[in-house]
Amino acid sequence: MKQYLAGIIGSGLLALTACSQPPATPEAIEPNPSSFSADALARTLSEAIRFETIAEADNPQASRAEFDAFRAWLAASFPLVHAQMNPQDILHGSLWYTLEGANPALDPIVILAHQDVVPVEPGTQDQWDYPPFAGTIADGYVWGRGALDMKGFLVTVLAAMETLLEEGFAPERTIHIGLGHDEEVGGTGAQAMAAQLEAQGRRAWFVLDEGGSSFDNFPITGGPAGLIGVGEKGFLSVEVTARARGGHSSTPPPETAIGLLSRAVNAIVDNPFEHSIDHPIPDMMRALAPEMDGMAGFVMARPGLFGSTLRGQLMEDDATRATIGTTIAPTIISGGSVDNVLPQEARAIINLRLHPRDSSASALAHLRANVAHLDGVTVEPAGSISEAPAISPTNGRAWEIIAGAAVSHLPEGAPVVPNLLAGATDSRAFKNVADHIYRYVPMRMEMEDLSRIHGDDERIRTDALPGMVSYFRTVISEAGMEG
Ligand SMILES: [Zn+2]
Incomplete structure (x- = not known):
């Protein structure tokens, strides 16, 4: 990425007369924290990790007993969600929760998380510091398969919903939470959830799923940043x-x-x-521009003018070329x-x-x-x-809520950057019923932790968990009350 910036600096004088558009990072939304402690959330996540909910493509029923036990645990751990959100079993494993809004004319919001995890590669068990399905809490982390992908998200979104219901939350807009059972092996659960919505003649206002995240040491800026996936390949x-x-x-x-x-x-x-620079690359550049010094920042703030230079730089690196x-x-x-x-x-x-x-x-x-x-x-x-869904907008109220809540849960001044995922998520199943599909896990992680996803020593920071609950409470209450 250093090279990338060096190349930009060589660009023309034309820019001296140009005006830049405002940065893409939206206004912060007032956070809605809960009283949950990090320790209590860590214990809940630890319990969730102990269920070996491994999906197998060839034998979907192989872990049936683990999934059944996990669902019984969900019902016991989040009693109000289960009592008030009418959990519906989809394809013998996925769960679809509904909290009816007061105004049925409003499109519902959908938050997706998957219950299944990938297996531990045979022979690598010994490489883990703590056993992968023990849910050990140590050294400031909760350790185990699924901590990042994605039981941390699942547990904190349900905790957010549980606390809102405790407070008597009664939204204008219907809230759905969908918990797939086979995301890692095809995502038939999510497809069935989306098909059901489509059959009801409904569309979702927005869908929020895993994908992007927030990092403490984003490589381009060296500081914290939130990356929200607005598209996937x-x-x-x-x-x-x-x-x-x-x-x-x-x-x-x-x-x-x-x-x-x-x-x-x-x-x-x-x-x-x-290969060309179109949405969301210019917004990504503008969001990062304020973090860059001198000419690099000047150029990044004006992707329209410096398009061919930027494209040339993106083409030089395998990872960035794949995004365009x-x-x-x-x-x-x-x-x-x-x-x-x-x-x-x-x-x-x-x-x-x-x-x-x-x-x-x-x-x-x-x-x-x-x-x-x-x-x-x-x-x-x-x-x-699998067709790529259309890239979601980085303007409008749905984006302002998803990204604005990210801003308010990141350190002051950290950019929130739209990006295109190279991988696939369950949310793609909703492409016929939603124009706004966002992929963001509001956990704080280091870039190095990315290799733990599907790898050894998967873990999530204990002190990140309350912020995740707060993020989801903020998004759900803000979107739910939006008329
Ligand atoms: Zn996942």
């Missing part, structure tokens, strides 16, 4: 097949299946998808098995992560056009396809 794998004459390798034809496949893969990789275009990654190749026999067929799998500007259909058409000159080559979709 889609997923498409294709199988490229090349067919040619087989036979003995002593008399090969000019074009063999493997030669043809190589040319097809190269034709695809050499013709990348569009659809990526192409050949991941599997096969063909032939004996050294003196020509295979009649050779195949490659290419994985694409779709930028929201490309649909799976338009991406497939792009790939096919690039191999159209190669006789004997076909490109077909392989496996499940």
